[in-house]
Amino acid sequence: MPVNLSAPDASSLHPVPGVRIGVTQAGVRKADRKDLTVFLLDEGAAVAGVFTRNRFCAAPVQICREHLGKGAAIRAMVINTGNANAGTGADGLARANATCEAMARELGLSASQVLPFSTGVIMEPLPVERIAAGLPAAIADARPDNWGNAAQGIMTTDTVPKACSTQVKIGDALVTVTGISKGAGMIRPNMATMLSFVATDAKIAPELMNGLVRELADQSFNRITIDGDTSTNDSFVLIASQKAGHAPIASLESEQGRLLKAALLEVAQKLSQAIVRDGEGATKFITLRVEGGRSSQECRLVAYAIAHSPLVKTAFFASDPNLGRILAAVGYAGIEDLDQTRIELFLDDVHVATQGGRNPSYREEDGQRVMKQSEITVRVLLGRGDAADTVWTCDLSHDYVSINADYRS
Incomplete structure (x- = not known):
């Protein structure tokens, strides 16, 4: 049993305007379990991420870095459990790219607008054909209030889903921050197997996102360890949908910037500590x-x-x-x-x-x-x-x- 940690109440997880999530069973590794999750982002969202520093990083990590590095307007994310697509060489890269291409075809996007994420067993070929076959159902399931199912859909050895949500008043607008994470073993994030996705509807200058996601990671996911192993797949992604009704935040040192950063850090720290509380076999x-x-x-x-x-x-x-x-x-x-x-x-x-x-x-x-x-x-x-x-x-x-x-x- 996890240490003083229970499954989140799905009704407490606030939808983030501009973000829809779908979950389905694709049979990636095991039948009858949620193992394929998609995030659909409205046009104009800003996305940034930090990733494992393990030099043997997984194929999806390499593709995410490439797509974000190109400055592509990210509109979708695909997350599978059961298979890490790590230690798979050129074939793994081809399969990760094929995942992005399949998602892009479904949504009418370019493949560079899709970020892929995988978690699970290392050194096994990614069953991309199962993922591609499951995408229509996942997309059809997409809705704003699906964070609870998404938290379940990205689990591997976790015993409980991990999700957190908060709201903060910025100007005259009520801004939402909601996030999910997974991880229970092979945990010593050095970024910035652990995955975390945090979204907000805050309006924030896109050029601030890279620095912000690194700062959040350094004060949360980079301060936890279960067993000292740095995974091949660690990823922490921050999404700002830009839908809130406040004036755009141009500086993280402004009053609005500090309010947003505090709310984001609250969620990131709760998610990171939940990973430790659910550490494999943990009792303390x-x-x-x-x-x-x-x-x-x-x-x-x-x-x-x-x-x-x-x-x-x-x-x-x-x-x-x-x-x-x-x-x-x-x-x-x-x-x-x-x-x-x-x-x-x-x-x-x-x-x-x-x-x-x-x-x-x-x-x-x-x-x-x-x-x-x-x-x-x-x-x-x-x-x-x-x-x-x-x-x-x-x-x-x-x-x-x-x-x-x-x-x-």
């Missing part, structure tokens, strides 16, 4: 806050060293306050001139270590009390500067091994 949701570094990058080095330590993650699963493992991870994070006598360690409200050693007032039963919680905050103070950063992760359980051992069966 852990916030790692590192303070007192010389730079944010230095703080993230420490946070990720803790988050990726199998010894730390299994201790959290066992509710075992073997907290020296955290100090060891801090020590090997890669800060060459780290002064261990300045390190302070907190487990929620429990002060575990001070000046690099066990706090004389620390009691084992206090540590165990916190470790038994389903949500835990770890704070590390480095005593080197004023920078701070946060990473969200989960524990590592028996079920993680079982889920991934059986993934292809």
